[in-house]
Amino acid sequence: xxxxGWSAIFTRHIDKGKEATxxxxxxxxxxxxxxxxxxxxxxxxxxxxxNPVFIAVGxxxxxxxxxxxxxxxxxxxxxxxxxxxNLKEIFQGR
Numbered sequence: 001x002x003x004x005g006w007s008a009i010f011t012r013h014i015d016k017g018k019e020a021t022x023x024x025x026x027x028x029x030x031x032x033x034x035x036x037x038x039x040x041x042x043x044x045x046x047x048x049x050x051n052p053v054f055i056a057v058g059x060x061x062x063x064x065x066x067x068x069x070x071x072x073x074x075x076x077x078x079x080x081x082x083x084x085x086n087l088k089e090i091f092q093g094r
Contacts, residue, residue, distance in 0.1 A: 014022045044053045 010026060041053065044056075
C-alpha cells in the first residue's frame with residue numbers, strides 16, 4: 001500500500017538524466033532492507049519465540065499509527081489536488 005505513494009513522491013524528485021540510476025538504487029536499497037528485516041526477524045524469533053516478537057511488531061505498528069494520527073491535522077490539505085471525486089463517495093456507492 002505504501003509503495004504506490006512512495007513511487008509518486010520519488011518520481012517527482014528524481015534528477016533529470018539519472019532516472020535509471022536512482023530507480024536502481026531505490027530498488028536495491030528496498031531489497032536490502034527487506035533482507036535485513038527478515039534476518040533480524042528470524043534471529044528475534046529464535047531468541048525470544050514467535051509470540052513475543054509478534055507482540056513487539058504489533059506494538060511498533062500501533063506506535064506508527066499513533067504517530068500518523070498525531071500529524072494528521074498538520075498535513076491536512078497538503079495532498080488535496082482538487083480531484084473531481086471523493087473516495088468516501090466511491091466506497092459508499094454514491
